[in-house]
Amino acid sequence: MPRCDTGPAPRDGAWGQVSSAAAATGAYPKRVKVVEVGPRDGLQNEKNVVPTPVKINLINMLSETGLQVIEATSFVSPKWVPQMADHTEVMQGINKLPGISYPVLTPNLKGFQAAVAAGAKEVSIFGAASERFTQKNINCSIEESLERFEEVMKAAREANIPVRGYVSCVLGCPYEGKISPAKVAEVSKKMYSMGCYEISLGDTIGVGTPGSMREMLAVVMKEVPVGALAVHCHDTYGQALANILVALQMGVSVVDASVAGLGGCPYAQGASGNVATEDLVYMLNGLGIHTGVDLQKLVDTGTFICNALNRKTNSKVSQASCRL
Amino acid sequence: MGTVPSALKHCLSYQHLLKEQLWIAEPPAAAHPAQEPQASGLPEYIKIVEVGPRDGLQNERVIVPTDIKIELINQLSKTGLPAIEVTSFVSSKWVPQMADHEEVMRGIERHPGVQYPVLTPNLQGFHSAIAAGATEVSVFGAASESFSKMNINCSIEESIERFEEVIKSARNVNIPVRGYVSCALGCPYEGNVVPEKVAEVSKRLYSMGCYEISLGDTIGVGTPGSMRKMLEAVMKEIPLSALAVHCHDTYGQALANILTAIQMGVAVVDSSVAGLGGCPYAKGATGNVATEDVIYMLNGLGINTGVNLRAVMEAGNFICTALDKKTNSKVAQASFSTGTIN
Numbered sequence: 001m002p003r004c005d006t007g008p009a010p011r012d013g014a015w016g017q018v019s020s021a022a023a024a025t026g027a028y029p030k031r032v033k034v035v036e037v038g039p040r041d042g043l044q045n046e047k048n049v050v051p052t053p054v055k056i057n058l059i060n061m062l063s064e065t066g067l068q069v070i071e072a073t074s075f076v077s078p079k080w081v082p083q084m085a086d087h088t089e090v091m092q093g094i095n096k097l098p099g100i101s102y103p104v105l106t107p108n109l110k111g112f113q114a115a116v117a118a119g120a121k122e123v124s125i126f127g128a129a130s131e132r133f134t135q136k137n138i139n140c141s142i143e144e145s146l147e148r149f150e151e152v153m154k155a156a157r158e159a160n161i162p163v164r165g166y167v168s169c170v171l172g173c174p175y176e177g178k179i180s181p182a183k184v185a186e187v188s189k190k191m192y193s194m195g196c197y198e199i200s201l202g203d204t205i206g207v208g209t210p211g212s213m214r215e216m217l218a219v220v221m222k223e224v225p226v227g228a229l230a231v232h233c234h235d236t237y238g239q240a241l242a243n244i245l246v247a248l249q250m251g252v253s254v255v256d257a258s259v260a261g262l263g264g265c266p267y268a269q270g271a272s273g274n275v276a277t278e279d280l281v282y283m284l285n286g287l288g289i290h291t292g293v294d295l296q297k298l299v300d301t302g303t304f305i306c307n308a309l310n311r312k313t314n315s316k317v318s319q320a321s322c323r324l
Numbered sequence: 325m326g327t328v329p330s331a332l333k334h335c336l337s338y339q340h341l342l343k344e345q346l347w348i349a350e351p352p353a354a355a356h357p358a359q360e361p362q363a364s365g366l367p368e369y370i371k372i373v374e375v376g377p378r379d380g381l382q383n384e385r386v387i388v389p390t391d392i393k394i395e396l397i398n399q400l401s402k403t404g405l406p407a408i409e410v411t412s413f414v415s416s417k418w419v420p421q422m423a424d425h426e427e428v429m430r431g432i433e434r435h436p437g438v439q440y441p442v443l444t445p446n447l448q449g450f451h452s453a454i455a456a457g458a459t460e461v462s463v464f465g466a467a468s469e470s471f472s473k474m475n476i477n478c479s480i481e482e483s484i485e486r487f488e489e490v491i492k493s494a495r496n497v498n499i500p501v502r503g504y505v506s507c508a509l510g511c512p513y514e515g516n517v518v519p520e521k522v523a524e525v526s527k528r529l530y531s532m533g534c535y536e537i538s539l540g541d542t543i544g545v546g547t548p549g550s551m552r553k554m555l556e557a558v559m560k561e562i563p564l565s566a567l568a569v570h571c572h573d574t575y576g577q578a579l580a581n582i583l584t585a586i587q588m589g590v591a592v593v594d595s596s597v598a599g600l601g602g603c604p605y606a607k608g609a610t611g612n613v614a615t616e617d618v619i620y621m622l623n624g625l626g627i628n629t630g631v632n633l634r635a636v637m638e639a640g641n642f643i644c645t646a647l648d649k650k651t652n653s654k655v656a657q658a659s660f661s662t663g664t665i666n
Contacts, residue, residue, distance in 0.1 A: 206658070209624020210583055238617035238654030239624070242579040245548055271658040279576035286547020286577070316576030320544070320609040 029253035031290045033069065035200070035230060036062055036277055038305070039090075040071040040105060042262025044083050045273055046309060052086040054308045056093040061301040062259065063097045066292040067277075071124070072102040075111035091118040103164055107138070109151045116159060123156060124164040124200075125149045127191055129184040130173035133204075137168075146190055153195045165196030166232065170216055171208030171243075174267040181219035189223040198228050200256055203243065205267050206236025210246040217250050230254035233275050235314075236265045240275035241283055248289075255280060260302035261314025276315035278302060367591040369628045371406050373538070373568060374615060376643070377428075378409040378443060380600025382421050383611050384647060390424040392646045394431040397440075399642055400597060401432070403635040405615075407439040409462070413449035429456040441502055445476065447489045454497065461499060462538075463487040465529055466506040467522040470513035471542070475506075484528055491533045503534030504570065508554055509546030509581075512605040519557035527561040536566050538594055541581065543605050544574025548584040555588050568592035571613050573652075574603045578613035579621055586627075593618060598640035599652025614653035616640060 039059050043050055050058075055073075062070050072094060078085030087104070096102060096119075103122040106112040115123055127145060128134045134142050149165075156163045169176075170184045188199045201220065203213075213231075220229065231247040231254075233240040244255055261276030281293050299318050306313045313319060377397050381388055393411075400408050410432060416423030425442070434440060434457075441460040444450040453461055465483055466472045472480045487503075494501045507514075508522045526537045539558065541551075551569075558567065569585040569592075571578040582593055599614030619633045637656050644651045651657060 209621050211625040236654060236658045237620055238579060238614070239621055241576060242583045242621055245580045245583055265658070272654060276576065282575055283547050283577055283580055287549040316574060316610060320574045320603070 028248050028287055028289055029251065031253065032248070032284055033230075033254045034067060034277060034280065034284075034291050034293055035069040035071065035254060035256045036067045036259060037071045037232070037256050037274065038062070038259040038262045038277065040074055040084070041256075042258035042260075042274055044074065044081060045263035045266060046083070046311075047264075048309055049083055050309065052089050052093065054305070055086065055090050058259075058301065058305050058308075059090070059094045059102075061297075061304060063095060063100055065297040065301060066294050067298075068099065068292065069101045069103065072104050072120075074105035074107075075115040075118075075120075076105060076107050088114065088118045091115070091120060106152055108148055109155060112152045112155055116161065120161070122162050122164065123152070124166060125152055125191070125196070126166045126168060127187050128168040128173075129179050129187050130169040130176045132175035133169050133173050136175060142187060146187075146194070149191070150194060157195060162197050163195060164198045164200060165191035165194075166200045166202055167191065168202045168204045170201040171203040171212045172205055174205050181216040184216055185220045185223045188220050188229075192224045192228060198230055198254065199224055200230040200232045200254070202232035202256075203234050203240075205265060206234030206239065206271075206273070208233070208243050209237075209239050210242050213243040213246045214250065217247060217252065221250070226251040227253070230256060232256035234265060234273050235261065235275045236271045236273060241279060244275070244280065245283070248287075257281075259298060259315075260306050260318060262305065262309075272314050274314075276302075276313070276317070278315040278317040282317045365589075366586055366625060366627060367589065369591065369630075370586065370622055371568075371592045372615065372618065372629050372631055373407040373409065373592060373594045374400055374405045374597060375409045375570070375594050375612065376400070376597040376600045376615065378412055378422070379594075380596035380598075380612055382412065382419060383601035383604060384421070384649075385602075386647055386649075387421055388647065390427050390431065392643070393424070393428050396597075396639060396643050396646075397428070397432045399639040400636070401435040401438055403639060404629070404631040405438065405636070406630060407441065410440045410442050410458075412443035412445075413453040413456075413458075414443060414445050426452065426456045429453070429458060444490055446486055447493060450490045450493055454499065459499060460502065461490065461494060462502040462504060463490055463529070463534070464504045464506060465525050466511075467517050467525050468507040468511035468514045471507045471511050474513060480525060484525075484532070487529070488532055495533055500535045501533060502536045502538060503529035503532075504538045504540055505529065506540045506542045508539040509541040509550045510543055512543050519554040522554050523557040523561045526558050530562050530566060536568055536592065537562060538568040538570045538592070540570035540594075541572050541578075543603060544572030544577065544609075544611070546571070546581050547575075547577050548580050551581045551584045552588065555585060555590070559588070564589045565591070568594060570594035572603065572611050573599065573613045574609045574611060579617060582613065582618060583621070586625075597636055597653075598644050598656060600643065600647075610652050612652075614640075614651070614655070616653040616655040620655045 073087040073090045074084040075087050104115050104120045106115050106123040233243045257277035257280045258274030259277045263273040265271045265273040411425040411428045412422040413425050442453050442458045444453050444461040571581045595615040595618045596612030597615045601611040603609045603611040
């Protein structure tokens with residue numbers, strides 16, 4: 001069996017740098033904003049509760065990678081999400097580098113106020129394209145959840161705080177099954193008109209494929225300008241990068257991802273969840289799309305948090321570069 | 325998103341939904357108009373070439389008993405897969421995993437409508453393959469001189485001369501030959517591989533008589549960017565209908581690369597059940613893309629493959645149990661963990 005002493009060669013175009021030889025043919029955005037959700041969405045779905053200093057260090061390391069947006073924590077009751085109980089400490093403990101945004105989740109007005117008091121300058125709210133998911137998740141209808149968010153929107157507007165809106169279950173729901181693109185468009189439009197500057201469309205259970213992604217985006221783009229759209233793909237069925245590729249082809253230029261692919265899927269025990277930021281950046285580099293992210297630093301950050309969590313990375317790029 | 329413990333508790337209906345094959349169902353005969361392949365410029369039908377029993381097992385550390393190999397192939401034969409790469413007629417000194425090539429070839433059930441190609445690196449291997457009942461063979465070239473030297477101890481030119489003997493003999497007995505080109509998107513020794521070199525080697529193999537050329541991203545470093553550039557160069561020399569892609573998922577790029585290829589009209593895709601086969605160049609890293617994950621994507625695109633996804637998952641479950649390893653297929657992981665497959 002042939003052997004290569006140095007392992008896979010990290011040469012031009014394959015590692016860390018934007019390859020001019022692989023420049024986009026014009027069918028892709030020139031730049032993509034990567035929204036790092038590892039410290040929040042990622043850790044929230046990890047079994048082990050992570051100590052506050054580790055969370056802070058993770059976010060600080062991510063701040064050095066060139067990422068422009070790092071979702072830091074969630075101002076939700078610790079009764080519901082024990083992992084995020086230290087939200088105030090984390091928010092106050094991290095180095096906030098200029099030019100980097102550190103949004104936090106605020107499911108209601110109380111959370112919003114706590115977030116702002118702790119120094120948050122951007123918040124996120126979560127809607128869903130499925131009634132049953134909303135009922136099971138936050139015990140109310142979609143309509144009621146939007147009314148709740150309206151309070152947050154108002155307060156945010158008064159404080160000049162930008163709000164990002166998430167829509168869950170855009171390509172399928174663990175309770176309802178198939179979700180109609182029209183419903184996704186309806187909820188997205190409502191949140192956008194309420195004042196969210198960006199709508200992140202989440203394939204919450206990762207069941208989407210390039211086919212359903214295309215179909216859903218075509219309908220949503222009739223209601224929300226593509227410049228205000230982001231995709232948040234889960235890799236539970238291995239489809240994330242292919243789905244993201246299609247989204248990019250349709251003009252989406254904001255993509256959510258989680259370092260080391262942190263965060264399993266709460267609906268399929270043992271299955272994976274978020275797409276790994278490393279794998280996403282690797283693909284974007286290969287397409288000649290600018291992200292500003294240093295892949296090696298990202299891999300190192302992923303290694304750090306996986307060691308701290310005593311778990312293997314979900315990033316294939318990271319696995320491939322592991323010489324151990 | 326949401327609360328972990330209550331979500332899991334309440335998700336009783338999810339298993340029910342999956343049992344109704346909501347996510348892994350076969351695509352309906354008439355796909356949704358928005359998803360019709362023709363509308364999106366995609367092929368209507370894609371031939372899946374299953375390489376698990378050869379490429380997959382060859383890169384697994386554990387030597388698999390002959391009867392297990394035969395059972396795996398027999399199970400795969402019942403899934404609707406049109407082509408299953410069975411074994412390799414190579415010296416057992418080099419590839420101990422394939423030492424039982426004759427027994428396997430003779431032992432498997434041969435289903436009508438299914439092709440059972442075998443690797444034949446030289447004339448000797450070819451003769452043995454025919455004697456054992458093979459009706460299709462494959463030869464392996466590379467787009468990198470260094471890889472060719474390290475792998476089979478000769479230059480690309482010399483390897484092609486070797487294959488010419490095989491192809492000539494194959495022509496005499498009416499045996500179709502498939503050509504593989506390794507390192508199409510990168511080489512573990514040379515790094516970047518120039519698309520024109522891939523096109524050159526592919527053209528040689530095609531003009532010599534290979535009916536199909538499978539372009540292999542051997543170390544999985546390719547991305548949709550490099551896949552597009554490489555295919556553009558190769559498509560100048562070889563008709564689209566004679567092209568296949570063989571993507572490795574070592575850097576998680578395989579499905580995105582395959583999607584790019586099929587968007588460009590490629591209609592033959594190699595994959596390995598359960599994503600069998602690690603990468604010999606990156607310890608611990610993955611290799612072949614999982615057949616289950618490919619089919620899941622193609623189903624979602626409304627593309628016909630003729631393959632029953634559930635049946636492939638069951639074959640994957642069988643071999644992973646036999647190998648005492650976890651599947652590399654995310655679809656299988658997700659389906660087994662939710663109780664769709666027991």
